[in-house]
Amino acid sequence: MIDSSIKEIVRxxxxxPAPRAACKPPPDRLGAGGGKYPDRxxxxxxxxxxxxxxxxxxxxxxxATLADLPREVDxxxxxxxxxxxxxxxxxxxxxxxxxxxxxxxxLTNNKGLxxxxxxxxxxxxxxxxxxxxxxxxxxxxxxxxxxxLVAPIVAGEADMVVGDRDTSSIEHxxxxxxxxxxxxxxxxxxLSDTEVSDAASGFRAYNREAALxxxxxxxxxxxxxxLIQAGKMLVAVGERPIRTNPQTRESRLASSTGAYVxxxxxxxxxxxxxxxxxxxxxxxxxxxLLAALGAWTPxxxxxxxxxxxxxxxxxxxxxxxxFIAAVQLFALGVIGDLLAGQRVMTQRVFERxxxxxxxxxxxxxxxxx
Numbered sequence: 001m002i003d004s005s006i007k008e009i010v011r012x013x014x015x016x017p018a019p020r021a022a023c024k025p026p027p028d029r030l031g032a033g034g035g036k037y038p039d040r041x042x043x044x045x046x047x048x049x050x051x052x053x054x055x056x057x058x059x060x061x062x063x064a065t066l067a068d069l070p071r072e073v074d075x076x077x078x079x080x081x082x083x084x085x086x087x088x089x090x091x092x093x094x095x096x097x098x099x100x101x102x103x104x105x106x107l108t109n110n111k112g113l114x115x116x117x118x119x120x121x122x123x124x125x126x127x128x129x130x131x132x133x134x135x136x137x138x139x140x141x142x143x144x145x146x147x148x149l150v151a152p153i154v155a156g157e158a159d160m161v162v163g164d165r166d167t168s169s170i171e172h173x174x175x176x177x178x179x180x181x182x183x184x185x186x187x188x189x190x191l192s193d194t195e196v197s198d199a200a201s202g203f204r205a206y207n208r209e210a211a212l213x214x215x216x217x218x219x220x221x222x223x224x225x226x227l228i229q230a231g232k233m234l235v236a237v238g239e240r241p242i243r244t245n246p247q248t249r250e251s252r253l254a255s256s257t258g259a260y261v262x263x264x265x266x267x268x269x270x271x272x273x274x275x276x277x278x279x280x281x282x283x284x285x286x287x288x289l290l291a292a293l294g295a296w297t298p299x300x301x302x303x304x305x306x307x308x309x310x311x312x313x314x315x316x317x318x319x320x321x322x323f324i325a326a327v328q329l330f331a332l333g334v335i336g337d338l339l340a341g342q343r344v345m346t347q348r349v350f351e352r353x354x355x356x357x358x359x360x361x362x363x364x365x366x367x368x369x
Contacts, residue, residue, distance in 0.1 A: 046077040049150060050103070050129040052120035054084045054113060058137040059091045061248050066099045068143035068245075069135070075154035076131065082123060083137075086116040093368075103127060104368040117222040121211050123364035125354065133205045138248050141165075141203040145242040149205040158238035159210040160230055162196050163203035165244050180261050184268075188224055191272045192231030196239050199227055200264075203242055210235050212351055218271060220263055225271045232275050274343070277336025285329035292322035 051069055055062060062083075071079050080102040085093050087110035096104055105123045107116065117134060124132045131153055135141050141163065152158040167173060167181040181200060188199035200223050206214070213233055216222045230237050251260070273280045296319040299312035 047075060047130045047154065048078045048080070048128055049073060049076045049131045049133065049146075050080045050082050050124040050127060051133045051135060051146065052082045052084060052117075052124055053135055053137050054086055054116035054120060055088060055092050055096070055137040056086045056110065056113075056116075057088045057090045057092060059088075059095045061138045062092060062095050063099055064248075065135070065137050065139040065143075066096070066101065068139060070143055070146055073147050073150055076150060080127070080129075082120060082127070084116045084120040084123075086110055086112070105364060105366050106368050107366055112219050114216050114218050114220060114222045114225075118216050119364075119366065121206075121214060122354075123367060125208065125211055125358060126362065126364045129211075130208050131205060132208075132211050134202060136202050139245050140247075142243045142245060145203070145240075146205075148240045148242060149203065152238050152240065153205055153207045157236075159207050159236045160226075160238070161205045162198065162227070162237065162239045163201050163242035164196075164198045164239045165201055165203075165242060167198060170244060184261075184264055187268060188227055191268065191276075192228040194227060194231045194237045196227060196237060198239070199224060201242075212354055213347070215347055215350055218267055220267050224264065224267055228268075228271050228275060273336070275340065277340050278333040281329050281333025281336060285326045285333065288322050288329060289326040292319045292326060295319035295322060 053062075053065065058065075066081065069081060073079055081100075082103040082105065083093070083096040083101050085096075085104065085106045087107050093104060093106060103123065105119055107119060111119075120134070121132060131150055133146050133149055135143075135146075145163065149161045149163055152161050168178050170178070173181070181198070185197060185199040188194075189196060200221075202223055204223075204226075210230070213235065214226055214229065216225050216229075218225045227237070269280075295315045298315050299309075299319075302308045302312065
C-alpha cells in the first residue's frame with residue numbers, strides 16, 4: 001500500500017504548438033511598398049538581360065550599335081537596353097530615345113568610362129537584371145555575339161564572361177599595339193590568377209551576384225580592375241571568342257598607343273598594390289635591400305680580406321640610407337595589408353547596402369525613364 005504522505009507529483013503538460021497555417025508564397029511585387037524598381041524578378045524562373053552601353057558624344061555611331069544588338073537571346077526571357085550618357089554635348093540621349101532604348105542614365109557631367117560603367121551596373125541591378133552585358137557605343141563588337149557571352153552564365157558555368165577579340169587578327173591594330181595587348185593581358189593574368197586572353201576587352205557579361213560584388217574605384221578604366229578584383233574574390237571567370245566590326249573611329253581612352261600603355265601600366269600597379277600591398281611593398285623592400293648590400297660590399301670586402309675598416313664613407317652612408325628605405329617600405333606593406341583587410345570589409349558592407357537598396361526598391365541614380 002502506497003504511503004498517503006507521499007504526494008503525487010504532477011508534471012506540467014507540454015503544450016503542443018497550434019498548427020500553423022500553410023505557408024503562402026509572397027505576392028509578386030516590384031519593390032517594397034509597391035516600389036517602381038524590382039528588387040528581384042517577379043517570376044524566379046524568368047531571366048532578364050540588360051545590355052548597357054556607356055556613351056560620350058556617340059550620336060553618329062549609336063544607331064548602328066543599337067540596331068545590331070539582339071532583342072531575343074536563348075535562355076533569356078526579357079532583353080532590355082540601357083544607355084549611360086557620360087555628359088555628352090551632342091544628341092546622344094535624343095538619338096537613344098529615337099532608337100527605342102528602354103532605359104537612360106544621364107550623368108550631369110563627364111565622369112569617365114569607369115564611373116559610367118559603375119553607374120550603369122547599379123542601374124541594371126535596380127531595374128531587376130539577372131544578367132548584365134556591357135558593350136561599347138562605337139559598334140566595335142558584333143551584337144549577335146551577346147548570346148555567346150550569356151550562354152555560360154545561363155548554364156551556371158561562370159559568373160563573369162569576357163569576350164576574346166583575338167587581337168592578333170584585328171586589322172586596324174598596329175603590330176606594336178598587338179604586342180602590347182598581349183603583354184598587358186599576360187600581366188593581368190599573372191596578377192589576377194585568371195585565364196582571360198583579352199584583358200582590355202569591354203565586351204563582357206556578369207550575373208547578378210558578380211555584379212553585386214563589383215566595385216570599381218579606378219578613374220581610367222574598369223576592364224583591368226574588374227578582372228583583378230574578380231580573381232581576388234574567387235569569382236568564376238570565363239571567356240568566349242567574339243568577333244569585331246570594322247573600326248568606326250579612333251579610341252578616346254588615350255591620345256596615342258604610348259599614352260594608353262603608360263596609363264594602363266600605372267593603373268595595373270595601383271590596382272594590384274590595393275589588393276596585394278604586402279607582396280608589392282615587400283618586393284620593393286627586397287630590391288632596395290639588395291641595393292643597400294651592394295653599396296656596403298666594397299667596405300665589407302676590404303674589411304674581410306684586408307682587415308681595413310677605414311674609408312668607404314660614401315658607400316656606408318648610401319647603404320644605410322637604402323637599408324632604412326627598405327625597412328620603411330616593408331612597414332608600408334604591413335600597414336597596407338591591414339588597410340586591405342579593412343577594404344575587404346568595406347566592400348562587403350557596400351554589397352550589403354546594395355542588397356538593402358534592392359529590397360527597399362530604391363531607384364537608380366540619374367535615371368531617366
